[in-house]
Amino acid sequence: xxxxxxxxxxxxxxxxxxxxxxxxxxxxxxxxxxxxxxxxxxxxxxxxxxxxxxxxxxxxxxxxxxxxxxxxxxxxxxxxxxxxxxxxxxxxxxxxxxxxxxxxxxxxxxxxxxxxxxxxxxxxxxxxxxxxxxxxxxxxxxxxxxxxxxxxxxxxxxxxxxxxxxxxxxxxxxxxxxxxxxxxxxxxxxxxxxxxxxxxxxxxxxxxxxxxxxxxxxxxxxxxxxxxxxxxxxxxxxxxxxxxxxxxxxxxxxxxxxxxxxxxxxxxxxxxxxxxxxxxxxxxxxxxxxxxxxxxxxxxxxxxxxxxxxxxxxxxxxxxxxxxxxxxxxxxxxxxxxxxxxxxxxxxxxxxxxxxxxxxxxxxxxxxxxxxxxxxxxxxxxxxxxxxxxxxxxxxxxxxxxxxxxxx
Amino acid sequence: xxxxxxxxxxxxxxxxxxxxxxxxxxxxxxxxxxxxxxxxxxxxxxxxxxxxxxxxxxxxxxxxxxxxxxxxxxxxxxxxxxxxxxxxxxxxxxxxxxxxxxxxxxxxxxxxxxxxxxxxxxxxxxxxxxxxxxxxxxxxxxxxxxxxxxxxxxxxxxxxxxxxxxxxxxxxxxxxxxxxxxxxxxxxxxxxxxxxxxxxxxxxxxxxxxxxxxxxxxxxxxxxxxxxxxxxxxxxxxxxxxxxxxxxxxxxxxxxxxxxxxxxxxxxxxxxxxxxxxxxxxxxxxxxxxxxxxxxxxxxxxxxxxxxxxxxxxxxxxxxxxxxxxxxxxxx
Numbered sequence: 001x002x003x004x005x006x007x008x009x010x011x012x013x014x015x016x017x018x019x020x021x022x023x024x025x026x027x028x029x030x031x032x033x034x035x036x037x038x039x040x041x042x043x044x045x046x047x048x049x050x051x052x053x054x055x056x057x058x059x060x061x062x063x064x065x066x067x068x069x070x071x072x073x074x075x076x077x078x079x080x081x082x083x084x085x086x087x088x089x090x091x092x093x094x095x096x097x098x099x100x101x102x103x104x105x106x107x108x109x110x111x112x113x114x115x116x117x118x119x120x121x122x123x124x125x126x127x128x129x130x131x132x133x134x135x136x137x138x139x140x141x142x143x144x145x146x147x148x149x150x151x152x153x154x155x156x157x158x159x160x161x162x163x164x165x166x167x168x169x170x171x172x173x174x175x176x177x178x179x180x181x182x183x184x185x186x187x188x189x190x191x192x193x194x195x196x197x198x199x200x201x202x203x204x205x206x207x208x209x210x211x212x213x214x215x216x217x218x219x220x221x222x223x224x225x226x227x228x229x230x231x232x233x234x235x236x237x238x239x240x241x242x243x244x245x246x247x248x249x250x251x252x253x254x255x256x257x258x259x260x261x262x263x264x265x266x267x268x269x270x271x272x273x274x275x276x277x278x279x280x281x282x283x284x285x286x287x288x289x290x291x292x293x294x295x296x297x298x299x300x301x302x303x304x305x306x307x308x309x310x311x312x313x314x315x316x317x318x319x320x321x322x323x324x325x326x327x328x329x330x331x332x333x334x335x336x337x338x339x340x341x342x343x344x345x346x347x348x349x350x351x352x353x354x355x356x357x358x359x360x361x362x363x364x365x366x367x368x369x370x371x372x373x374x375x376x377x378x379x380x381x382x383x384x385x386x387x388x389x390x391x392x393x394x395x396x397x398x399x400x401x402x403x404x405x406x407x408x
Numbered sequence: 409x410x411x412x413x414x415x416x417x418x419x420x421x422x423x424x425x426x427x428x429x430x431x432x433x434x435x436x437x438x439x440x441x442x443x444x445x446x447x448x449x450x451x452x453x454x455x456x457x458x459x460x461x462x463x464x465x466x467x468x469x470x471x472x473x474x475x476x477x478x479x480x481x482x483x484x485x486x487x488x489x490x491x492x493x494x495x496x497x498x499x500x501x502x503x504x505x506x507x508x509x510x511x512x513x514x515x516x517x518x519x520x521x522x523x524x525x526x527x528x529x530x531x532x533x534x535x536x537x538x539x540x541x542x543x544x545x546x547x548x549x550x551x552x553x554x555x556x557x558x559x560x561x562x563x564x565x566x567x568x569x570x571x572x573x574x575x576x577x578x579x580x581x582x583x584x585x586x587x588x589x590x591x592x593x594x595x596x597x598x599x600x601x602x603x604x605x606x607x608x609x610x611x612x613x614x615x616x617x618x619x620x621x622x623x624x625x626x627x628x629x630x631x632x633x634x635x636x637x638x639x640x641x642x643x644x645x646x647x648x649x650x651x652x653x654x655x656x657x658x659x660x661x662x663x664x665x666x667x668x669x670x671x672x673x674x675x676x677x678x679x680x681x682x683x684x685x686x687x688x689x690x691x692x693x694x695x696x697x698x699x700x701x702x703x704x705x706x707x708x709x710x711x712x713x714x715x716x717x718x719x720x721x722x723x724x725x726x727x728x729x730x731x732x733x734x735x736x737x738x739x740x
Contacts, residue, residue: 164515220492
């Protein structure tokens, strides 16, 4: 056996970029003697409670619980390459991604994070296709066609000098700035960097290479990495750790099982939100709600149609009005989405769904419809749902491939 | 810069090779709680910070001059926006010390702002010292040299006094450092009655800069017809070409002996009047010129009185031994 090389690697990324799902799959795979993968666990340092929690959820095809805050405690795995005997230490100083982002938004870096960074030989940086903020200009498409009129006052009315919100900056800009900071703190160059595009099963077209995806979706980042090739040695992977999307924001028929109290509030229009909903529903849906209110039998088809009408209502941009929701206590997730400029349709649907759930906290079911593709995974062995794509990948179900590249 | 009073002990590190942003190896916690390292804010650089940057690597100093609302900041933001999507004229983005400042300037032109009309916030007048935006690019061809560019982002008001007084112009020491001086002539005014007054204002400013010795023979002077989409939109109807030709002829006659590198460009950074020109019309050619003009080292002894940096000879040595400049020599 070769002399083990002890190198330290980081697992990093902005919030909601797939780090937790990756880690759940990794913890499952390196801990299972029957699962074929390139690395094996030597030892672990830190609290494994959370790791076990996400691994169990992952193995049961459930959404992995998010790590909401940075505990400041670094958990590390010592992993040994089965072929070479090389040992690498993988640590994850901030799974929530908030500390990582605060480098951009608050221009500060946690000391524990900094300490991890300053003895790291490489890292895995996660990017999620659903969470990419692009630098779309107003005048690239529609506004160019909408030629400005001559009335200066009218023109002024179209613009608002809103203060800049750094969280809305393009993802590629945030990542480049953080990498610039990293370049000033890493102990040696080149710093080995794996860029992982998460949820690769949802990237279209299927035959795309991860490096091509980065070049198209995050071109500034690609230029930066190529320009600074003396500082960063980079490779790209596409990884689907979950195998599919597990839950949807839409309503489905089961949300209206036992929903008398919800139907009553809406039908009786006792608050501004119920007045709004009632006015937006079509007469058939109003009739279905009336039946639900009275405890009458409602068919599955009627519930499905009602769900469809609610989904149409959720897609409307005007659900939220400050006065309408004045007496509603909004949960933090809802507030966060309200503050954000939402670019994805799914995010807008989640915002509407959260608003409705907050308005009817005890009356409206929060059960999410499981995506059909997630149900289809149930017959597979947990590890077989993992998909890894990238140059030099030996086993396409082996989630340890990026770490092997770092340890090579 | 201070060291935190408490916190985990930090073992001394080998010096790192900084790429773009040099975060000091010692922990700077400033006035914040000691559990954080404070990172550079990324705002526009003042003269002192710009000169610090010039100590570590060769830079192209660019001065954008002209009246308010002539499109100076918009030219810079449109260049930055072009790089967001692709390489420009064979040059790739390689970094910036002022990314947040660029982002703040671009924000009101982005869809995320919720605005329906693109807008660049007007640069405020904040005294006679300029602020700079920084951009680092790298050629994608040959030896792939880097080029660091520092562009002034100053209010048009700063030049009003300089236009009217040679003595006031001499106060603008940063002008003497310029490798490129871009004088903006606003085409939106060029299609109106006041067009000759606009040209005369530009001529007066340039004359003041030349007469005061603030820009000389080694500086590339580029007279930019900004917001060029106004000319294009009205060309068929009103035929502005003869006016432009005459204006350029007169300016050449006035300055060709004092300024060997005098040229004219057309720019429509945000061409709402003639969308067919495309976003950033004329901007790539200007970037190419900045990237490919040999660097002049002459301006580096021009420090403001407040600057307490090292002497020019030391700076020169620093620059020569900086690792990132190896390719630069070949390029020059």
